[in-house]
Amino acid sequence: MQEYKFFDQVNKAFDRAAAFTKFDKGVLAQIKACNDILHIQFPIEMDDGTIRVIDGYRVEHSHHKMPTKGGIRYSTMVSEDETMALAALMTYKCAVVDVPFGGAKGGIKIDPRKFSVHELERITRRYTFELFKKNFIGPGNDVPAPDMGSGAREMGWIFDTYRQLSDDINAEGCVTGKPVGQGGIRGRTEATGRGVFFGIREACDNAEDMKAIGLERGLEGKTFVIQGLGNVGYHSAKYMIEAGAILIGVAEYDGSIYNEKGIDLEKLMAYKTEHRGIAGYANAKNLETNTAVLEVECDILIPAALENQITEMNAPNIKAKLIGEAANGPVTDNAHKIIKERGALILPDSYLNAGGVTVSYFEWLKNIQHVRFGRMEKRFEENSYKKILSVIETISDRKFTNAELADLAKGGGERDLVDSGLEETMVNAYNEINELRKHHNVDLRTAALISAINKVGFMYEGMGIFP
Numbered sequence: 001m002q003e004y005k006f007f008d009q010v011n012k013a014f015d016r017a018a019a020f021t022k023f024d025k026g027v028l029a030q031i032k033a034c035n036d037i038l039h040i041q042f043p044i045e046m047d048d049g050t051i052r053v054i055d056g057y058r059v060e061h062s063h064h065k066m067p068t069k070g071g072i073r074y075s076t077m078v079s080e081d082e083t084m085a086l087a088a089l090m091t092y093k094c095a096v097v098d099v100p101f102g103g104a105k106g107g108i109k110i111d112p113r114k115f116s117v118h119e120l121e122r123i124t125r126r127y128t129f130e131l132f133k134k135n136f137i138g139p140g141n142d143v144p145a146p147d148m149g150s151g152a153r154e155m156g157w158i159f160d161t162y163r164q165l166s167d168d169i170n171a172e173g174c175v176t177g178k179p180v181g182q183g184g185i186r187g188r189t190e191a192t193g194r195g196v197f198f199g200i201r202e203a204c205d206n207a208e209d210m211k212a213i214g215l216e217r218g219l220e221g222k223t224f225v226i227q228g229l230g231n232v233g234y235h236s237a238k239y240m241i242e243a244g245a246i247l248i249g250v251a252e253y254d255g256s257i258y259n260e261k262g263i264d265l266e267k268l269m270a271y272k273t274e275h276r277g278i279a280g281y282a283n284a285k286n287l288e289t290n291t292a293v294l295e296v297e298c299d300i301l302i303p304a305a306l307e308n309q310i311t312e313m314n315a316p317n318i319k320a321k322l323i324g325e326a327a328n329g330p331v332t333d334n335a336h337k338i339i340k341e342r343g344a345l346i347l348p349d350s351y352l353n354a355g356g357v358t359v360s361y362f363e364w365l366k367n368i369q370h371v372r373f374g375r376m377e378k379r380f381e382e383n384s385y386k387k388i389l390s391v392i393e394t395i396s397d398r399k400f401t402n403a404e405l406a407d408l409a410k411g412g413g414e415r416d417l418v419d420s421g422l423e424e425t426m427v428n429a430y431n432e433i434n435e436l437r438k439h440h441n442v443d444l445r446t447a448a449l450i451s452a453i454n455k456v457g458f459m460y461e462g463m464g465i466f467p
């Protein structure tokens with residue numbers, strides 16, 4: 001099988017977009033370059049007393065805004081190339097959704113399923129210690145978050161390690177995606193999937209764009225296939241189903257399944273947890289390979305697993321009219337061309353999966369402000385609504401029930417505010433890149449990168465970096 005250098009793939013798309021911007025070669029080269037690349041190898045003691053050497057990475061791609069931001073991946077596929085590509089994507093996705101961070105990414109080259117919880121804790125704490133010593137973590141310089149193979153538990157360990165080492169009053173802002181009890185924010189776990197849903201919904205709401213790819217407007221009744229039922233895949237699918245779309249196919253590492261009448265997501269999740277995979281699930285047809293379901297007839301395909309999943313090998317067989325890149329880099333550059341020529345619409349990763357970092361931004365703001373969103377205004381809003389409702393009661397002779405009052409006079413709490421901030425961000429960014437797409441007559445990936453390059457390049461020019 002052909003090897004795809006992930007960073008090259010990202011840069012190919014970058015170069016295509018750069019041609020539509022006004023920046024000179026030097027500025028463009030600086031935007032593309034990875035500013036800091038850290039590769040560490042550190043020992044940890046296993047539960048049986050033996051020592052293992054662990055490879056860890058952190059790449060800060062762009063310092064045009066600080067701090068830099070991006071998750072930490074726990075996977076055996078972690079490499080310098082992958083971390084560089086993912087860090088670059090972080091820069092572009094933050095710019096696309098106007099999240100004021102530079103891009104970064106980390107990786108620990110392990111299969112987390114093969115380590116005990118105590119071993120994982122030791123690895124995470126030691127990795128954090130290494131980052132701290134090398135100045136690769138801190139609320140003002142570089143802020144990690146979850147990615148594939150890591151979650152709130154690991155972020156809690158990172159925060160706890162950091163605060164032992166630093167007396168920074170903003171220490172809570174050194175990492176996002178933390179448990180709520182340790183300075184996390186409500187809605188972060190589901191944020192990437194929720195953002196994927198908002199993005200696809202927005203695209204499907206545009207009657208003209210849908211007509212161009214032979215679909216009706218709206219999500220209701222549309223069929224979709226998802227690859228990867230991790231945190232992002234599961235939540236994307238959940239919100240799509242809630243909006244009336246029908247899940248007809250799922251691909252996982254151990255198999256792929258298909259049922260044109262619809263797959264019950266919660267039942268499948270329960271099966272997956274019990275069997276550590278989806279192979280053998282009874283209420284659907286088990287297909288021959290773990291990627292076969294990507295090629296079935298459907299309206300929307302959501303790759304939510306790994307990079308380089310749709311290549312020139314399988315792209316000609318893909319029939320979906322809309323492809324939503326919930327994963328980072330799931331469609332290679334050549335595959336993108338093939339799919340585009342067929343007339344399908346691709347919602348690019350640099351836009352579509354930016355919901356996670358958007359809510360990370362809200363968490364970081366909460367941490368450095370030392371106040372929960374809604375704390376100041378929730379009660380005040382409720383009282384104002386109640387006053388308006390009581391005026392309505394006096395002039396209209398209509399008495400509201402207590403349940404109606406509670407619903408109508410509800411002030412925004414943290415969760416509501418996070419959700420509305422995320423929706424606003426995804427909707428605005430979509431319309432911004434869709435306009436650029438039409439203006440330059442390009443695809444959405446190129447449009448998203450034009451938007452990103454313009455925003456990052458402007459910062460470099462404005463900072464007088466090149467005296």
Ligand code: GLU
Pocket residue numbers: 069070071072143144145146147148176328353354356357358360
């Ligand atoms: N790892 C996620 C991503 O790829 C989230 C990054 C963050 O929240 O900083 O976008």
